[in-house]
Every structure is written in structure tokens, then in C-alpha cells.
Amino acid sequence: MLEKYINEQEIVTKLLIKSLNEKKLVQAYLFSCDDINYIYDYSKDFAKSIISLSNKDEKILKNIFFRIDKEEYTELKIIKPDGNFIKKEQLLELQNSVLNKPVEGNKIIYIIKNCEKLNSSSANSILKFLEEPEEDIIAILLTDNINMVMPTIKSRCQVLNFKNVKNNNSGNNKLMNFIFNDVSNINEEDFNIFIDNIFNLIETIENKGKSTFIYVKKFAWDIFSSSEQIMSLLNAILYLYTDALYYIVGKKINYFINYEEKVKFIVKNNNEIKIIKKISIIEELKKELNVNLNTKLLFDKLIIELSEV
Secondary structure, three states: HHHHHHHOOHHHHHHHHHHHOOOOOEEEEEOOOOHHHHHHHHHHHHEEEEEEEOOOOOOHHHHHHHHOOOOOOEEEEEOOOOOEEEEEHHHHHHHHHOOOOOOOOOOOOEEOOOOEEHHHHHHHHHHHHHHHHOOOEEEEEEOOHHHHHHHHHHOOOOOEEEEOHHHHHHHHHHHHHHOOOOOOOHHHEEEHHHHHHHHHHHHHHHHHHHHHHHHHHHHHHHOOOHHHHHHHHHHHHHHHHHHHHHHOOOOOOOOOOHHHHHHHHHHHHOOOHHHHHHHHHHHHHHHHHOOOOOOOHHHHHHHHHHHHH
């Protein structure tokens, strides 16, 4: 579950994986990151990894993981601020809910989102909980403002500082502006789907050549049917190959800064001369698109000409 975070959060993730492998988990963790929702998702994946230690039945785990994602798994307790604060009543309810031993998993896990919003009385309640931890209970506290977390709480947790996430996301905003003529109707989810489709197409061309028509033509044509979509496709491929060229000559990646592994894939499959030829092909296809060449024909040319380099 945590392996997917290795590239983004190498130090924290390797530490937690090591703890899981050696079964040396602590009773309370404090995750700190500028994006609270990012570490909230991370904490749920960490909870899944903990539960997997004692249960290897894939069918059972699949059901548990589904309920965790839906926040319906009874042995994962989630506390979120009620308004501007996390209130004492919420912590008392939590304490009462974990009195019984875990049945489905090996641990009862509770996540407190935005723990810096504990008020004085709720903070005292959680301190008592942290001071006398039960062996089968693990706490994961989350904050996007570590300076506002009470020192007494920090001292009772293993503090893990995650790398800045929001600044990394700004790289996507920059990339969106390069690829699309108008970004006003593009949200983050749509952009991620678009990028996944681009990588799917390019990786298939690189691996399958002209056989790409068999694998993705219908799928790709459904997605890249209009001239605007084709232009965005060409822009994305142009910048992807440009970054690969930058990488080869020792320059810093400029466009796909959050997708270095994808850039490395292009480098692995091409030398400098091939990448320059492919960049020239894309630039010519963009010119042809601007004079209203049939978009279906242009898409076919894209696959054929890149495959022939």
C-alpha cells in the first residue's frame, strides 16, 4: 500500500515500511504536511498496511480496504474537527469505542485529522489516552500546522514530517498552462486522467510501434477526437520529449517536473537523435493541424511517424 508513495515521500515511507516489516510499530504517530488531505489518504493506506500484517486473506482484506475507503470499517476510528475545534465529547466517544479488543484486524487504529484543532479539554483527554497506550491500539494524528500542535502531544508521538506537497502540485498548474490553450474548465482530476491517457498512448507507441493501432486506437480516438484535444495531445507529447532531451544533456526537467519516472522511460527507449526527430515530427503535425488537416488522419500519422523513428 505504501510503496506507491516511495517517489514522493521516500524517507518517511521507507521508515514506515521497515517498521511494518520488522513489526516494530509505535503506539502513536504524528504526520505533518502542508496538505492535510494528502496525509489523510496516506494514513488510511498506512492503516491498511497495519491490518495486512495479521491477515493475508485477499478476499477479506479487499472487503476491509473497501470499508476503510468508505470510512465504514469499525476498527478504524476517524476524528475530524467539529466546526473550528475537536471537542472533548468526540474524544470521550472515541475512548469508549475502543474498549473492546479488535476482531477483524490485529489493531484498532484511530486517526485524528487536524489535531492542532484540539481545544484545551479535548487535548487533555487525548494526552491521557497517549500516556497509557494499549498494545492493540495505534494513534495517527495529522496536522498541516505542526507549530500549533501542543508540545505535550508531540512529545508522545513519533513525528514524521512529509515533504511539501502543494508546491509540487504547482508544477502541474504550470504544465496545464503549457498544454492547454484554455485551462478555465480543467480541474485537477480531469488533468490527471488526461496525463494518464497521454502516458498510456506514448508508452504503447514506444513498446508496440505500429501495433499501437490494435491496442489503443479506438480508445484514444474516443478521447482525442476534436482539433482542440489533438492540439493538447501534441503539446503534451512535445513537452514530454523536450524534457527527455533536457534530461539526456544534463539540463533540469522543465515541464513534467512531477513525472520524472515517465521522462526516464522516454530516455531509456530513445537516444538523443531519436528524440530530436520525434520533436520535429510533433512540431510539423502541429503546423498541419493549424491548417485544418483531418484530425483522424493526423492522429494516424502521429502513431505511424513516431513508430518509424
